[in-house]
Amino acid sequence: MGHSQFLVLGFLYLVLCSCFSYSLADQDKDKITVLPGQPTNVDFNQYSGYVTVNQQTGRALFYWLIESPASRKPESRPLILWLNGAAEEIGPFRIRPDGKTLYLNPYSWNKLANLLFLESPAGVGFSYTNTTSDLYTAGDGRTAEDAYTFLVNWFERFPQYKHTDFYIAGESYAGHYVPQLSQIVYERNKGIANPEINFKGFMVGNAVTDDYHDYVGTFEYWWTHGLISDSTYRSLRIACESGSSEHPSLDCMTALKSAEMEQGNIDPYSIFTRPCNGTASLRRNLRGHYPWMSRAYDPCTERYSEVYFNHPEVQKALHANVTGISYPWRTCRYFFGYSFQRAGHEVPLHRPRQAFILFRSFLENKPMPS
Ligand SMILES: *[C@@H]1O[C@H](CO)[C@@H](O)[C@H](O)[C@H]1NC(C)=O
Numbered sequence: 001m002g003h004s005q006f007l008v009l010g011f012l013y014l015v016l017c018s019c020f021s022y023s024l025a026d027q028d029k030d031k032i033t034v035l036p037g038q039p040t041n042v043d044f045n046q047y048s049g050y051v052t053v054n055q056q057t058g059r060a061l062f063y064w065l066i067e068s069p070a071s072r073k074p075e076s077r078p079l080i081l082w083l084n085g086a087a088e089e090i091g092p093f094r095i096r097p098d099g100k101t102l103y104l105n106p107y108s109w110n111k112l113a114n115l116l117f118l119e120s121p122a123g124v125g126f127s128y129t130n131t132t133s134d135l136y137t138a139g140d141g142r143t144a145e146d147a148y149t150f151l152v153n154w155f156e157r158f159p160q161y162k163h164t165d166f167y168i169a170g171e172s173y174a175g176h177y178v179p180q181l182s183q184i185v186y187e188r189n190k191g192i193a194n195p196e197i198n199f200k201g202f203m204v205g206n207a208v209t210d211d212y213h214d215y216v217g218t219f220e221y222w223w224t225h226g227l228i229s230d231s232t233y234r235s236l237r238i239a240c241e242s243g244s245s246e247h248p249s250l251d252c253m254t255a256l257k258s259a260e261m262e263q264g265n266i267d268p269y270s271i272f273t274r275p276c277n278g279t280a281s282l283r284r285n286l287r288g289h290y291p292w293m294s295r296a297y298d299p300c301t302e303r304y305s306e307v308y309f310n311h312p313e314v315q316k317a318l319h320a321n322v323t324g325i326s327y328p329w330r331t332c333r334y335f336f337g338y339s340f341q342r343a344g345h346e347v348p349l350h351r352p353r354q355a356f357i358l359f360r361s362f363l364e365n366k367p368m369p370s
């Protein structure tokens with residue numbers, strides 16, 4: 001090899017090295033040293049922080065990466081993007097009723113894959129925009145484009161995940177976001193031999209699909225579980241079914257109100273357990289009475305999250321809310337008029353073992369065990 005070639009190579013090496021270490025430095029800044037109240041036996045790495053998705057308006061999305069434990073070889077495991085931020089459902093940490101301390105979830109999905117939680121769109125959780133009008137002009141299209149921009153930039157910060165098997169998953173309203181983002185990734189990967197975002201598949205649970213089917217499914221569920229009367233069921237179907245959930249007709253609102261009254265004070269996501277009413281006795285009564293439920297199931301989980309993630313020292317440890325967002329952190333609560341107050345706890349929280357097995361089968365591309 002000639003002298004000059006050697007120099008050129010050396011120079012290239014230096015340039016490549018400095019780019020690489022530049023992104024690794026950004027990555028290091030995002031590394032979580034310790035979360036307030038976390039247990040001592042945490043054997044996995046975590047990173048969190050912001051990725052700017054629009055410079056002009058100042059939109060930045062917040063992520064939290066929870067890797068697999070070192071003993072499970074994180075570098076050999078896939079990466080899962082989880083859209084909707086409910087890290088306490090499938091992630092390794094559960095929050096205690098004190099809203100301050102954490103304990104480990106034995107069925108955490110990070111035993112199987114590296115988990116990348118994304119709070120999306122801007123305005124959800126710690127994700128924000130510096131242009132308030134962004135919050136009113138948001139829509140599914142921009143949400144998907146922002147999430148795609150997030151991914152492209154995130155992979156630059158975490159180049160070790162380029163070409164890793166990559167999946168997109170989520171629940172509830174992610175029934176929209178997950179397939180829409182999947183489609184963009186799929187389209188932009190087309191014709192690329194070895195894509196950096198090595199997209200393998202997507203998964204949604206309890207998906208919001210479209211108003212008509214979501215209404216029919218919900219009303220049938222209420223009626224067949226004896227939560228509403230025959231006449232309210234008929235009114236709901238007549239008044240709501242062909243309308244939009246965002247702008248329900250007056251008749252539909254009346255029927256929804258009757259349904260709400262007839263259901264009484266229940267947890268619509270877990271009708272066989274007591275709702276969260278904030279009393280300590282509630283949790284004691286619950287334990288052991290519902291053998292098909294996880295013993296860990298606690299209907300007040302969302303409340304603990306709201307307390308925990310609003311602690312300034314927790315936000316500091318997570319590198320979150322660095323710009324002083326003007327409103328507090330909340331669990332996602334959204335849409336469907338007022339009859340769905342929450343889109344909170346879902347299958348992974350109620351039946352964590354079954355959900356874990358489902359996820360393992362999904363990654364192995366095998367049917368669920370019978
Ligand atoms: C939003 O504004 C704050 C305060 O000016 C600034 O520090 C931050 O970088 C901006 N965010 C983005 C994504 O531009």
Ligand SMILES: *[C@@H]1O[C@H](CO)[C@@H](O)[C@H](O)[C@H]1NC(C)=O
Nearest residue numbers: 265274277278279281282285
């Ligand atoms: C909370 O639940 C307990 C136990 O079921 C009940 O006695 C109490 O009245 C409830 N409180 C509220 C405010 O609903």
Ligand SMILES: *[C@@H]1O[C@H](CO)[C@@H](O)[C@H](O)[C@H]1NC(C)=O
Nearest residue numbers: 125126321324325327328329
């Ligand atoms: C961000 O921090 C401010 C205090 O600087 C607090 O009032 C606000 O509730 C926080 N917002 C979020 C989303 O955590």
